[in-house]
Amino acid sequence: MSCFSYYRRRFLHFYAEHEVAEHPAVRRAAQRLALRGAKLVTAREQIPKAHRNDRTLVAVPTRGSPVGRCPGSRGHICCNYLTADLYAGCTLGCSYCIMQSYRNFAPLVVNIDTYPIIAAVRAIARANPGRRVRVGTGQIGDSLQLDPLFGLSRELIEAFADEPSVELELKTKTDFVDHVLDVSNVGNAIIAFSLNPPELVAQEEPETAPVADRLAAAERVAAAGYRVAFHFDPIIRVGEWQAWYRALIERLRTMPPLRIAWVSLGMVRFTPALRDAVPPRRFMFDEFVPSRDGKLRYLQRERVEIYRFMRGTLEQALGRVPIYLCMESPAVWRHVFAGARSAPVGSLLAPLRLPQSGS
Amino acid sequence: MAFETTSVPVAELLCSPRSFDLFSSGVGYDESLLYARMHPPVALWREDVKEPTVVWGWELLRSLKAAGIIAAPAAEVVTDAGGALELALRVESRAGQYGWGEILAIGACIRHYRLHERAAELTPLVLGRPGSLMQAIERFEGLPEPLRVLVRAGTLDLKTAGRGAALPTEVAAVFAERAADLTFSQRRMVLGLVYEFCVMGQRDADEVIAMLNRAFETGDPPAALRAMRYPRLHELEQRFRGFCRQHLYGTGVTLHAPPQFEGTAFWVQFQFESKFQLAKRIAALRAVEHNCDELFQLL
Numbered sequence: 330m331s332c333f334s335y336y337r338r339r340f341l342h343f344y345a346e347h348e349v350a351e352h353p354a355v356r357r358a359a360q361r362l363a364l365r366g367a368k369l370v371t372a373r374e375q376i377p378k379a380h381r382n383d384r385t386l387v388a389v390p391t392r393g394s395p396v397g398r399c400p401g402s403r404g405h406i407c408c409n410y411l412t413a414d415l416y417a418g419c420t421l422g423c424s425y426c427i428m429q430s431y432r433n434f435a436p437l438v439v440n441i442d443t444y445p446i447i448a449a450v451r452a453i454a455r456a457n458p459g460r461r462v463r464v465g466t467g468q469i470g471d472s473l474q475l476d477p478l479f480g481l482s483r484e485l486i487e488a489f490a491d492e493p494s495v496e497l498e499l500k501t502k503t504d505f506v507d508h509v510l511d512v513s514n515v516g517n518a519i520i521a522f523s524l525n526p527p528e529l530v531a532q533e534e535p536e537t538a539p540v541a542d543r544l545a546a547a548e549r550v551a552a553a554g555y556r557v558a559f560h561f562d563p564i565i566r567v568g569e570w571q572a573w574y575r576a577l578i579e580r581l582r583t584m585p586p587l588r589i590a591w592v593s594l595g596m597v598r599f600t601p602a603l604r605d606a607v608p609p610r611r612f613m614f615d616e617f618v619p620s621r622d623g624k625l626r627y628l629q630r631e632r633v634e635i636y637r638f639m640r641g642t643l644e645q646a647l648g649r650v651p652i653y654l655c656m657e658s659p660a661v662w663r664h665v666f667a668g669a670r671s672a673p674v675g676s677l678l679a680p681l682r683l684p685q686s687g688s
Numbered sequence: 689m690a691f692e693t694t695s696v697p698v699a700e701l702l703c704s705p706r707s708f709d710l711f712s713s714g715v716g717y718d719e720s721l722l723y724a725r726m727h728p729p730v731a732l733w734r735e736d737v738k739e740p741t742v743v744w745g746w747e748l749l750r751s752l753k754a755a756g757i758i759a760a761p762a763a764e765v766v767t768d769a770g771g772a773l774e775l776a777l778r779v780e781s782r783a784g785q786y787g788w789g790e791i792l793a794i795g796a797c798i799r800h801y802r803l804h805e806r807a808a809e810l811t812p813l814v815l816g817r818p819g820s821l822m823q824a825i826e827r828f829e830g831l832p833e834p835l836r837v838l839v840r841a842g843t844l845d846l847k848t849a850g851r852g853a854a855l856p857t858e859v860a861a862v863f864a865e866r867a868a869d870l871t872f873s874q875r876r877m878v879l880g881l882v883y884e885f886c887v888m889g890q891r892d893a894d895e896v897i898a899m900l901n902r903a904f905e906t907g908d909p910p911a912a913l914r915a916m917r918y919p920r921l922h923e924l925e926q927r928f929r930g931f932c933r934q935h936l937y938g939t940g941v942t943l944h945a946p947p948q949f950e951g952t953a954f955w956v957q958f959q960f961e962s963k964f965q966l967a968k969r970i971a972a973l974r975a976v977e978h979n980c981d982e983l984f985q986l987l
Contacts, residue, residue: 609887611889613888614889616918618921618948629948629950629951659952663952
């Protein structure tokens with residue numbers, strides 16, 4: 330994807346709340362969208378109804394708690410990831426995206442001010458001496474889809490470069506990385522790519538970058554000094570899935586293993602509400618049963634088999650890279666990692682202390 | 689609001705345009721009360737110089753005629769068509785209790801007088817909850833005819849039947865034919881599974897009809913269809929039941945697997961009233977212990 334022509338084609342309206350009208354990132358984005366400026370509103374509710382769709386961008390001040398815990402899932406092990414919502418919403422159109430069932434505001438929201446995030450993460454790092462603080466911006470939006478427009482990730486990367494315990498993860502399904510390749514000190518920043526076999530991408534992730542482009546982007550960021558991460562999430566058992574995933578993992582052999590910070594594995598899961606909200610998908614016809622958090626997942630025994638296959642294939646291709654599971658039950662963790670060669674990630678999983686805001 | 693009531697011949701009122709003949713509660717009127725004039729007045733709507741229209745009281749008028757009463761009290765209101773419909777619904781006052789025949793008649797009235805903009809406001813008076821009456825009507829009208837019959841008869845709810853809108857007509861027809869053999873909740877389960885086979889699984893109509901017929905032959909169609917839809921889970925359930933039958937039948941010990949075989953632990957339940965009973969339970973547990981690898985393979 331060539332990003333600026335993509336943005337001009339994809340987004341028709343750009344609004345900003347008055348409070349952030351003069352923010353450099355807003356001016357920068359307007360210029361890159363070839364606009365004189367953003368249309369100003371007092372609150373996002375003032376955006377005309379006809380423009381409240383995913384072809385509209387809205388820049389707003391960062392309000393509320395700038396950094397939170399990943400909500401995790403009841404009865405499942407959480408990796409204690411911290412989330413900072415720079416970008417809320419995305420237009421990549423993944424069929425399984427849970428946001429389809431709970432986002433009630435269609436325009437893409439950009440929390441434009443990075444300072445509160447930087448301050449909050451630094452406070453957390455100070456409150457947890459000796460601990461790794463993993464924080465990501467890709468929880469409710471793609472970390473990099475809009476980033477070449479606004480340039481907010483660079484501010485975070487540079488701010489945390491001198492925080493040795495902070496691992497900032499920018500997670501994406503795009504190949505929009507070139508705007509951060511010239512950051513001189515990347516510290517512990519990690520650029521992470523969500524991966525699925527091209528056969529699945531074509532069916533279920535229609536507007537994401539082709540896998541080959543994502544992998545090429547991964548090589549570029551690794552060459553620029555970043556560590557990379559790969560997220561196989563959601564893993565979907567459909568068609569020739571084993572051959573597809575094996576071939577995809579083989580393509581990671583070109584990555585220097587020491588530059589791989591971690592690999593996460595997550596099985597496809599969705600709420601009954603999501604299943605009812607989206608057009609019927611063939612993969613949803615598989616056998617899904619309710620788990621303890623109410624989400625539908627494959628049978629536990631079968632998830633274990635799939636994870637073991639993925640773990641074994643990854644270990645063959647990449648050797649000893651840290652692998653963890655996303656939102657999985659203790660039983661599955663135990664079955665998957667019994668006797669595993671994968672590097673232990675246990676220390677990552679202990680909860681961090683989050684100081685009260687202002688402390 | 690005060691209305692002046694006048695006495696109008698029943699025969700004259702029955703000649704009024706029928707666009708508001710909407711309600712058929714089926715309850716009827718007690719003749720003795722009719723003779724005693726213990727009934728509400730007929731509501732008439734006058735928009736302009738035209739003759740007034742009966743907007744409420746058609747059932748009452750038919751009962752009066754049947755009872756040989758020749759005049760009825762009538763109250764006239766001057767308003768627009770939307771106001772007239774609202775008045776009719778408020779006098780009838782059966783929100784949430786209308787049958788589909790009545791709901792469709794109300795929808796036809798809304799279409800006839802082009803009251804779509806007021807439909808949302810009228811919805812609670814009809815459905816007893818907020819929402820969109822016209823959308824509900826469109827959903828109903830989009831159903832295959834066999835499912836419309838079930839919804840109209842109250843044997844299937846509209847939400848569940850809505851899934852049936854995507855079914856091939858021949859599948860919907862087979863389902864509707866056999867629906868009488870099922871309870872209300874079984875109908876919902878079966879239709880949900882049939883929807884999954886047809887729409888999500890993209891199975892062809894003949895195959896789904898064959899499955900439905902096989903399921904009905906078992907005597908427990910929901911369970912049979914569920915086993916077809918979830919064969920792997922069904923196999924685990926069968927193996928678990930087989931284990932319990934083989935090792936615990938008649939021992940007084942009940943073994944439970946975690947729901948959907950999701951978890952790490954099984955649990956047992958028993959009670960005893962004597963040393964002999966306790967020894968029997970413990971012996972049964974020993975049998976479980978010796979064979980428990982079979983159990984853990986299920987998780």
